[in-house]
Amino acid sequence: MSRTEWLALAAGAILVLGGVAARAEQGSENAETSQSDAERMKDLERRVGELEQAQAERSAAPAGPAWLPEWTQRVRLSGSASVGYFHRGDLTPEEDSAFEVWDARLFVDAELAEHVQIGGATAVRNIGATVEWNLVREGELQNDVGELYADFQGIADSSWLGAQVGRFLIPVGEAYLRYSKGYRDNPFISQPVGGPWWWDEGVRLYGQDPTGRFGYVASVSNGDTKFNVDDNNDPQGTLKLYTDPWPWLHLSVSGLVSGEIGHKSRPAPGALWLGETWAMPVGAFTDVPNFINGVPTPDGPNQIQRTWLVGADAIAKPLDGLRVWLGGGRYDMDASNAVPGPYDRTLYYWIAEVVADGQLVSPALEPVYLALRASGLTTGDNGRGYLLHEAYLDTAGYNMRDLNEYSVALGWRIGRYVRLRGEYGYRDVNLVRKVDPAIRAQVDDDDWFAFDVGISF
Numbered sequence: 001m002s003r004t005e006w007l008a009l010a011a012g013a014i015l016v017l018g019g020v021a022a023r024a025e026q027g028s029e030n031a032e033t034s035q036s037d038a039e040r041m042k043d044l045e046r047r048v049g050e051l052e053q054a055q056a057e058r059s060a061a062p063a064g065p066a067w068l069p070e071w072t073q074r075v076r077l078s079g080s081a082s083v084g085y086f087h088r089g090d091l092t093p094e095e096d097s098a099f100e101v102w103d104a105r106l107f108v109d110a111e112l113a114e115h116v117q118i119g120g121a122t123a124v125r126n127i128g129a130t131v132e133w134n135l136v137r138e139g140e141l142q143n144d145v146g147e148l149y150a151d152f153q154g155i156a157d158s159s160w161l162g163a164q165v166g167r168f169l170i171p172v173g174e175a176y177l178r179y180s181k182g183y184r185d186n187p188f189i190s191q192p193v194g195g196p197w198w199w200d201e202g203v204r205l206y207g208q209d210p211t212g213r214f215g216y217v218a219s220v221s222n223g224d225t226k227f228n229v230d231d232n233n234d235p236q237g238t239l240k241l242y243t244d245p246w247p248w249l250h251l252s253v254s255g256l257v258s259g260e261i262g263h264k265s266r267p268a269p270g271a272l273w274l275g276e277t278w279a280m281p282v283g284a285f286t287d288v289p290n291f292i293n294g295v296p297t298p299d300g301p302n303q304i305q306r307t308w309l310v311g312a313d314a315i316a317k318p319l320d321g322l323r324v325w326l327g328g329g330r331y332d333m334d335a336s337n338a339v340p341g342p343y344d345r346t347l348y349y350w351i352a353e354v355v356a357d358g359q360l361v362s363p364a365l366e367p368v369y370l371a372l373r374a375s376g377l378t379t380g381d382n383g384r385g386y387l388l389h390e391a392y393l394d395t396a397g398y399n400m401r402d403l404n405e406y407s408v409a410l411g412w413r414i415g416r417y418v419r420l421r422g423e424y425g426y427r428d429v430n431l432v433r434k435v436d437p438a439i440r441a442q443v444d445d446d447d448w449f450a451f452d453v454g455i456s457f
Contacts, residue, residue, distance in 0.1 A: 071110075074110055074111040074112070075108060075109070075110045075111075076108070076109045076110075077106070077107070077108055078106075078107045078109070078181075078456070078457055079104075079105060079106040079107060079456065079457060080103070080104075080105060080181075080183055080184040080454070080455065080456040080457075081101065081103060081104040081105075081136075081454070081455050081456075082101070082102040082103040082104070082183070082189060082452045082453070082454050082455075083099075083100070083101050083102065083452060083453055083455075084099070084100070084102065084189075084421075084450060084451045084452030084453055085097075085098070085099050085100075085450065085451050085452075086098065086099075086100050086102060086139065086448075086450040086452075087448055087449050087450065088139075088448050088450075089427070089446040089447070089448045090446060096139070100139045101136050101139070102136070102138065102139050102189065102450070102452060103136055103137055103138070103183055104135040104136040105132055105133060105134050105135055105136075105146060105180070105183070106132070106133040106135065107130065107131065107132050107133075107181060108129075108130070108131045109128065109129070109130050110128060110129045110130075111126070111127075111128050112127045112128055112129060112150075113126070113127040114126050114127075121156075121157070122154070122156070122157035123155070123156065123157075124152050124153065124154060124155055125153050125154030125157060126151075126152075126153040126154060127150065127151065127152055127153070128150075128151040128153070129149070129150050129151065130147055130148070130149055130151065131145075131147070131148050132145065132146030132147040132148065132180055132181075133145070133146070134146035144227065145167060145199075145227060146167075146180055146199060147166075147167055147168050147169060147180055147199060148166050148167045149164040149165055149166030149167060149168050149204070150164070150165050150166055151163075151164045152164075152165075158207070159207060159208055159209065159210050160207035160208070160209070161205065161207045162205070162206045162207055163203060163204070163205050163206075164203070164204040164205075164206070165203050166201065167199050167200065167201045167227075168199065168200070168202075168204045168219070169197060169198070169199055170196070170197065170198055170199070170200055170219060170221065170236075170238060170256075170271060170272055171204060171206075171217035171218070171219055171238055171240050171254075172196040172197075172238050172240060172254045172255075172256050172272065172309060172311065173195065173196045173197075173240075173252070173254050173311050173313055173327055173329065174195075174252060174313040174315065174325065174327060175191070175192055175195025175196055175197055175327065175351065176195070176196060176197035176198075178191060178195070178197075179191070179197050184419075184454065184456035186454075187355050187369060187371040187409055187411055187421075188371055188373060188407060188409045188421070188423055189409065189421055189423045189450050189452050190405075190407060190423060190425060190450075191275065192275060192349075192351045192353075192373065192375035192405075193275040193276070193375045193376065193377050193388075193389065193403055193404070193405045193427075194274045194275045194347075194349030194350065194351065194375055194376060194377035194403075195274070195275060195327070195349065195351060195375070196254075196256075196272055196273070196274055196309065196311065196329070196331075196349070197272075197273055198225065198271055198272055198273040198278070199271075200219075200221035200222055200223065200224070200236065200271040201221055201222050201227075201228060202219055202220050202221025202222060202235070202236075203219065203220050203221075204217065204218070204219040204221075205217070205218045205219070206218070212244065213243060213244050213245065214241075214242070214243050215241075215242050215243075216239065216240065216241050216242070217238075217239075217240045217242075218237075218238060218239045218240070219236075219237070219238045220235050220236070220237050221235060221236050221238075221271060222235065222236065222271065223235055223236030223258045223259070223261060223270060223271045224261070224268055224269065224270070224271055225268075225269040225270065225271055225273070225278055226268070226269070229268070231261070231262055231263045231266075231268040232259070232260050232261075232262075232263065234258065234259020234260045234261075235258070235259065236256065236257070236258035236259075236270075236271055236272070236307075237256070237257055237258070238254065238255065238256045239254070239255050240252055240253070240254040240255075241253055241254075248316060248317045248318055249314070249315070249316050249317075250313075250314070250315040250316075251312075251313070251314050251315075252312065252313045252314075253310075253311070253312045254309070254310070254311045254312070254313075254329070255308075255309065255310050255311075256272060256307070256308060256309040257306070257307070257308045257309075258270060258271075258272075258279075258306060258307045258308070259305075259306060260303055260304070260305055260306070261279055261303065261304040261307065262281065262302050262303040262304055263302060263303065264302055264303060265302065266302060267280060267281045267284040267285070267302040267303075268302075269284075270304070270307055270333075272307070272309065272331070274331060274347060274349050274377055275349070275375075275377055275388075275389065275403075276389045276390050276391065277377070277386070277387055277388055277389055277390060279304055279307050279331075279333050280304075280387065281299065281300045281301060281302055281303070281304060281335065281343070282299060282300035282335070282343045282345070282386070282398050283298070283299025283300055283397075283398055284299065284300075284302070285393060286387070286393050286394060286397045286398070287394075288393075288394065288395070288396065288397025288398070288399070288439060289397070289436060289439075290385075290397065290398050290399065291385070291399050291432055291434060291435045291436065292342050292383065292384055292385075292432075293342075293383035293384070294383065294432075294433055294434030295434075296436075297342060300335055300342075300343035301335060301336070301343065303335075304333050304334065304335055305334050305335065305336055305337050306334050307331065307332060307333050307334070308331075308332050309329055309330065309331045309332070310329055310330055311327065311328065311329025311330070311349075312327065312328065312329065313325070313326070313327035313351075314326050314327070319360065320357075320359065321356065321357030321358075321359045321360045321366075322354075322355070322356050322357070322360060323353075323354070323355045324353070324354050325351065325352070325353040325354075326351065326352055326353075327349075327350070327351040328348070328349060328350040328351065329348070329349055330346060330347070330348055331346070331347045331348075331349070332344075332345075332346050332347075333345045333346075333347075342384070345379060345384065345386050346379065346380065346381075347377060347378070347379060347386060347388075348377070348378050348379075348380050349375075349376065349377050350375065350376050351373070351374075351375045352373065352374045352375070353371070353372070353373040353374075353375075354371070354372045354373075355369055355370075355371045356369060356370050356371075357369045358370075367412055367413045367414065368410075368411070368412050368413075369410075369411050369413070370408075370409070370410055371407075371408070371409040371410075371411065372407070372408050372409075373406070373407045373408075373409075374404070374405070374406050374407075375404070375405055376402065376403065376404040376405070377389075377402075377403045377404075378401060378402045378403070378404075379400075379401055379402075379432075381401070381432075382401060382432060382433050383432060383433060384432065385398055385399040385400050385401050385431065385432040385435075386398055386400060387400060388400040388402075388403040389403055392429075392443065395439070395442040395443055396429070396431060396439060396442070396443045397439070399431050399432050399435045399439060400429065400430070400431060400432075400443075401430045401431060401432050402428065402429070402430040403427070403428075403429055404427070404428040405425055405426065405427045405428070406425065406426045406428075407423055407424065407425040407426075408423070408424055408425075409421055409422065409423040409424075410422050410423075417455060417456050417457055418453065418454070418455055419453075419454040419455075420451075420452075420453055420454075421450075421451070421452050421454060422449070422450070422451045423449065423450050423451075424447065424448075424449045425447065425448050425449070426445070426446075426447045427445060427446050427447070427448070428445050429443055429444065429445060429446075431443065
């Protein structure tokens with residue numbers, strides 16, 4: 001029986017009983033009135049019995065159609081996709097103008113166990129699982145595994161400890177939340193050029209205080225981009241601390257450290273991505289010459305001895321319908337254990353984004369929004385470059401000093417599951433000094449635009 005029905009019956013019983021008591025005290029009620037009160041009580045008892053029977057029948061009935069197997073009540077299928085027209089630049093290696101499937105992914109979430117107890121005490125409040133099928137990303141067919149983990153929530157019945165074991169997004173900064181399941185809520189079609197993210201295999205721990213004002217996410221993982229690969233025994237560790245001091249403000253700081261990456265006989269990329277690049281030895285995977293301090297230089301050693309990152313983010317919602325995101329950090333790649341050498345690199349990333357809903361202008365425009373974003377990735381050194389986007393692997397190689405992008409997007413939310421978006425972006429690319437003119441001629445600033453339909457379920 002629902003809470004509303006119980007309250008109505010209780011109120012009715014109190015009124016009837018109160019009336020009977022009052023009449024008994026007065027002693028002035030006739031037999032006809034007493035008989036009427038008795039009939040009301042019988043009717044009330046009969047109604048209570050009927051509602052209890054109906055509630056018992058509903059509880060005994062299956063949650064779905066009888067022909068469905070039991071596991072379908074514990075499993076949820078969801079997904080998202082972006083399809084539309086994309087003009088991806090005239091001068092960059094991404095030159096392409098066509099109708100495309102830009103992003104597509106499917107998710108399966110399952111509830112596996114609840115209130116697991118040992119010796120009468122709660123060991124785990126809930127056990128679940130998540131599987132992501134990463135079909136298409138940035139217009140390229142991937143057909144591989146995104147996230148895939150078992151989720152242990154409320155270990156020892158505590159809000160401070162949960163664990164996800166398997167493959168997950170690396171919890172550094174706030175940008176990674178725009179990938180995977182978060183893509184459906186992305187106000188842009190594109191992603192920031194320097195935001196930290198990517199998947200890796202390991203253990204991710206998380207928790208927060210009971211009020212939800214303070215929390216953490218930490219992980220220990222293999223440290224390699226490739227699926228199920230660990231070229232050495234040095235893991236990668238991360239820690240993210242966050243707080244919501246007020247309902248309109250979210251703050252977080254993040255750190256990452258890894259041991260050795262790669263093998264003496266082959267370069268292996270690190271697990272963390274900044275936009276569309278990652279930790280690789282200078283010169284790896286390309287034949288483009290490396291110019292360091294204006295001089296052609298051989299490729300660096302296959303192994304990187306260590307990497308580390310520090311970053312911070314702030315997300316503010318000062319008004320209903322207005323969201324501001326500022327983020328940035330530093331990522332260091334040390335090629336050797338000795339003093340800093342020519343193959344060490346430091347990358348700096350930054351993100352500034354504003355999303356304004358139409359309701360700021362008029363309630364009638366609430367489903368419409370305008371989004372502005374500037375993001376960048378740089379070595380901060382005119383003599384030392386790096387591959388700042390994999391699309392430039394065969395043109396600029398490791399000679400890029402700066403990659404900055406400025407985007408504006410206009411969107412229309414059609415209900416909960418459909419979003420129309422248009423986005424225009426301008427990309428500013430700078431190379432290191434004294435690079436070969438033939439290399440410089442292949443790379444220039446460029447603009448691009450896209451229109452898509454984003455769907456989710």
